Amino acid sequence: MMAALIFILSVAALMQFFVSYCRSLIAASARKALSSDVQDVIGIRRSANAEDFDRVMQYLHLCPDRREDRNSIKAIGAYYRLLGAAGAIMGKLLPSLRVWTESERSQCAYFAAVALDRRIAHNRDMFAEQMSA
Amino acid sequence: MVCSLVRAPLRRYFTLNLYMFMSVLVSAGRFVEFSRHGLTSSEYVYFYYYSDAILTICLYFALMGLYAIVFEELGVAMRLRVFMMLLLIGTTLFSYSVVHQSESRMLTRYIIEISQNLYFVGLILTYVLWAALLKLRESRVRVIQIVLSLGMYFSIHAATYALRNAYPDLRFVWAFLPPAAGMFLPVAWIYAFMKFDDEARLAPARLAAVPR
Numbered sequence: 001m002m003a004a005l006i007f008i009l010s011v012a013a014l015m016q017f018f019v020s021y022c023r024s025l026i027a028a029s030a031r032k033a034l035s036s037d038v039q040d041v042i043g044i045r046r047s048a049n050a051e052d053f054d055r056v057m058q059y060l061h062l063c064p065d066r067r068e069d070r071n072s073i074k075a076i077g078a079y080y081r082l083l084g085a086a087g088a089i090m091g092k093l094l095p096s097l098r099v100w101t102e103s104e105r106s107q108c109a110y111f112a113a114v115a116l117d118r119r120i121a122h123n124r125d126m127f128a129e130q131m132s133a
Numbered sequence: 134m135v136c137s138l139v140r141a142p143l144r145r146y147f148t149l150n151l152y153m154f155m156s157v158l159v160s161a162g163r164f165v166e167f168s169r170h171g172l173t174s175s176e177y178v179y180f181y182y183y184s185d186a187i188l189t190i191c192l193y194f195a196l197m198g199l200y201a202i203v204f205e206e207l208g209v210a211m212r213l214r215v216f217m218m219l220l221l222i223g224t225t226l227f228s229y230s231v232v233h234q235s236e237s238r239m240l241t242r243y244i245i246e247i248s249q250n251l252y253f254v255g256l257i258l259t260y261v262l263w264a265a266l267l268k269l270r271e272s273r274v275r276v277i278q279i280v281l282s283l284g285m286y287f288s289i290h291a292a293t294y295a296l297r298n299a300y301p302d303l304r305f306v307w308a309f310l311p312p313a314a315g316m317f318l319p320v321a322w323i324y325a326f327m328k329f330d331d332e333a334r335l336a337p338a339r340l341a342a343v344p345r
Binding site for chain 1: 249252253256259260263274277278281282284285287288289291292294295296298299317320321324327328329333335
């Protein structure tokens with residue numbers, strides 16, 4: 001009984017911590033403006049749509065990755081899918097939840113775009129270093 | 134530890150460094166026991182669970198350090214430390230009393246019970262700290278991310294140990310989750326130290342799960 005109670009409470013707390021952690025990652029990148037090159041490539045200016053996420057992730061996978069970003073991108077990918085599932089399952093019953101999940105998913109897409117911008121800048125720097133060496 | 138020392142003063146995050154240092158020592162000790170006695174030996178099993186309990190207590194100290202950072206301006210850090218130490222002692226005694234009353238009185242049973250309770254109390258304390266962060270409108274990204282990753286770590290371990298306590302035969306679940314969670318904590322802390330400096334801030338309203 002005690003173990004079951006601890007299990008249920010722990011899973012509930014885990015979900016809340018995970019959502020807040022992902023929101024902190026997203027919030028940290030929300031203020032960053034995208035470079036004009038990335039804006040042209042992915043067609044996102046100041047805000048993104050939820051549907052852009054998969055497309056931006058495909059660009060991210062094409063780009064040589066940076067170890068520092070890898071885990072945060074995975075976490076946001078999991079958060080995006082979790083939001084998608086929550087919106088699809090409960091969105092019909094709670095329309096406000098659906099609006100909120102869509103807004104969150106669009107911010108996930110913007111996070112991915114900022115990560116792509118960082119990766120491109122990093123690879124450009126690496127390339128410039130190699131050329132000068 | 135290296136990231137923390139490079140990117141922040143040692144004294145400020147001393148308890149986090151202490152935990153990481155102990156974690157390295159314990160990992161080395163486990164490797165020695167594993168090499169000498171093998172994975173299924175009782176020596177290795179006892180060493181694993183007792184060292185895990187010691188690491189959890191070190192994590193309590195890390196949590197106390199975070200409480201001290203968050204409440205440094207209110208000047209109540211000392212009282213909080215005393216309260217947390219009492220809670221730690223209380224949890225240990227409670228776990229012992231629960232197992233002492235049971236028929237088997239097995240030491241392994243005791244260590245699983247105490248681990249489950251220690252992780253759960255750690256989870257509650259982290260949750261209280263998280264609530265305090267929101268209430269005090271704490272905006273330092275590094276502190277926020279360290280606290281949240283610690284909360285996830287405690288949650289995963291508390292859930293895993295509870296599942297293990299209830300269903301001891303579900304080996305395929307609790308064989309993979311704790312190592313994955315163990316890897317997550319240092320990675321998340323490295324990210325917090327390397328990515329953000331101590332003064333990096335964000336709007337606290339963006340963190341609450343319910344939009345404000």
